[in-house]
Amino acid sequence: MLYGIEEYDYDEFGILRRQKLNTKKVVFAVLVVIAAIAIVVASFFMSFFLDPDRKTNSDLAVAPVNEIAENTVIQENVQQSEQLNDIENDNLYKGRHSALPEHDVVKLSDNILPVFNERGAELIKNIYKSEEKQVYLTFDDGPSKEITGQVLDILKQEQVPATFFVLGARVELYPEVLQRAYNEGHYIANHGYSHIYSEIYQNKDTVFAEYIDCENSIKRALNNDNYSSFLFRFPGGSSGGYYKKVKSEARELLNSYGFAFTNWNCLTGDAEGKNTKEECIQEFIDTKGEQNSLIVLMHDSNDKPQTVEALPEIIKILKDEGYIFKNFYEIFK
Ligand SMILES: [Zn+2]
Structure with missing residues (x-):
């Protein structure tokens, strides 16, 4: 019984006379290996391109800015709550000149502006x-x-x-x-x-x-x-x-x-x-x-x-x- 790609010839006494390769099987095996490699490579690329979080070249140009912005907001919030504590304890404040977050404000009238003359x-x-x-x-x-x-x-x-x-x-x-x-x-x-x-x-x-x-x-x-x-x-x-x-x-x-x-x-x-x-x-x-x-x-x-x-x-x-x-x-x- 043959399990591999080798074929065996025996004489009338049952003695192994030669061993030869089956060309068809060899070609088939090579194709299977190539196909397997192709599947592995293809699945790697598929997973890369289907990943919603993947970063393309253009994303990478933007990403560091976004990451910095997020970090900045976190730091500002910490700073602001520290200031709040200071003030609520009626201590005096720190964090001067800090870049505080923009507040959502309604645009107010320009009419009531002091004038110095x-x-x-x-x-x-x-x-x-x-x-x-x-x-x-x-x-x-x-x-x-x-x-x-x-x-x-x-x-x-x-x-x-x-x-x-x-x-x-x-x-x-x-x-x-x-x-x-x-x-x-x-x-x-x-x-x-x-x-x-x-x-x-x-x-x-x-x-x-x-x-x-x-x-x-x-x-x-x-x-x-x-x-x-x-x-x-x-x-x-x-x-x-x-x-x-x-x-x-x-x-x-x-x-x-x-x-x-x-x-x-x-x-x-x-x-x-x-x-x-x-x-x-x-x-x-x-x-x-x-x-x-x-x-x-x-x-x-x-x-x-x-x-x-x-x-x-x-x-x-x-x-x-x-x-x-x-x-x-x-x-x-
Ligand atoms: Zn005062």
Whole structure:
């Protein structure tokens, strides 16, 4: 019996005389081997071309970019949540100059843009010399998740305008809160980016960089490159204290670029240990005195619920005393 391609011849005694190859079988076997190789090769190529994730040459040119983009988004999310934790713990922020993700924002009106001119420069210089009773309510250190919205609700209910001196780092976190304040007619002004004194007041250029970083955050949140607040409030005030010299140089630098700054002449003390509604109202009354023109300092960061509680009463006192409520559009228009 033959199992292979060899054939055997035997003589009459059953002795193997010769062994020969069957040509037909050899050809058949070679064809089978070739066919098998062909199948293996074909299946390899089939699997390659049918693979939906395969990368063609043109895909490979694009792929690294996509991969970088995905990685970047992940890193940004981590960075953003770290910032969020910092702020919610009321520590100060890190991650300045970081490329934050673009927010989906509605294109807002170009109509409400501050304008800085000689009239405005003169008005802000003499802001405390008003003949009429006027008040500028100002809120620093926002926007915040909870408190800013509650302040806006009260302002809407009372139909009074205000000014928000925002921090760039918080604008990045709550752009929608900033949009709401802007859309409701309040003035968005600049309180720097980080609120970390040792960073801001290294020298006049770091103050200027804080100003520009905050302006850029505002522009991004409002989706409007034409927005410029022209108005800075130095964290801790524009003069005096440990950073007196740097502040003085920074004031000159900001002015040389046509940017103004303002302080306050009345406050609730909500950042100086006045933790209850009653304490805030009393501090407001004490610092208001008999002044005709008021810039009232308050804070809309998340750790200031007393400000929300005191605000309706403060507005009532001012209305009863005949003050006219203004924001900085009065000056920068
Ligand atoms: Zn502040």
